[in-house]
Amino acid sequence: MRLKQFLLVFFALIALLPLAGCGGSGGAGLNGSISLETGIEGSVVTATATYTNPDGSKNLIGTPITFYVQFDGVKYTLGTLNTNSSGSVKVGFPMPGFNGTKDIIISAKSGELEDFKSISMTGRTIVLTPPAAVTLTAVAGSAATQAFAIAGTPGFVKVTDPFADETLVGHVLNITYTVSSSTGSPVTLNAPLTTTVQADGTAPFPGATGTITIPATAGTEIVTINWTAKDPITDLTASGSTTVTLTASAPVVVGP
Known part of the structure; x- marks a missing residue:
């Protein structure tokens, strides 16, 4: 500067x-x-x-x-x-x-x-508001995976910048994420890798999709997605987490 x-x-x-x-x-x-x-x-x-x-x-x-x-x-x-x-x-x-x-x-x-x-x-600050948690239900052992969707949100990231001549509007933020499952079962996630700061200082999250493994027996699996948004120009970084909870119920036994 x-x-x-x-x-x-x-x-x-x-x-x-x-x-x-x-x-x-x-x-x-x-x-x-x-x-x-x-x-x-x-x-x-x-x-x-x-x-x-x-x-x-x-x-x-x-x-x-x-x-x-x-x-x-x-x-x-x-x-x-x-x-x-x-x-x-x-x-x-x-x-x-x-x-x-x-x-x-x-x-x-x-x-x-x-x-x-x-x-x-x-000075400049950045805050990440993660997408809302997702809850799912399935029958244990009924299929290999259960699809899920994470809703988009307009205020995924909020940037505040008091320096009028250094506006962050138009800055492309990089999105990275890690995924972990409470049961260790495989999870897939297809999420955006970038978002752009708008005139109001916010950057949207377009939404994401994925699959979660259905337990073979009744139980609950919790997937945690840790999001990080970073502006490579200013080095501003913010993080937050979203959970996807799948509750698998026992199959209904039909009598003889």
Whole structure:
């Protein structure tokens, strides 16, 4: 990702732009305190630093404040802005795209005055909702196998992406699966190997078919299908399971 470009092109929000170069004082001898408030707006982390002068409202305008951001063990300097007439300055900086959650440390400093805050930001996420369980009945020993169908679902995978310029729409997700039977009997499964993220962030499951071995004697066989969906571009991965339960009843004995 263009990390340097993302972090160096930060912006002051228009409503709180300071009057640069007017009044104020800075340096190591600056008195008072700095307080910092943080927030998240989409993919942008915001920070508002406020300088408080011990003499009240005097010399608030023009105090230079330098902002820093730290994540993944690296600290970046965002730049220096001067406070407005209220002693505040608000900046925002777009985070580069990432998966999962990051802890971000933001700090503001002027001379020896400093404050920092830690904020947790959620990036791209993926959730898999497996198809509904299937239940079957059969007569024990009546045939070699029993066919089954797994219904399709529009919301098989849900992707959330706060980074507007890195939309996942159109990404082809790879579907893999493993199949296991409680009895160890053979099971077949014909399922899709890909699905595509739609405009609403969901990717559908078209449905699947298979066969399950019918027990020779009365009993229950449970087949577990473990699904995994992965986006090879972002490396997002999600998993879930569907069960197919076959209950075989004893044959009806007809009298002599």
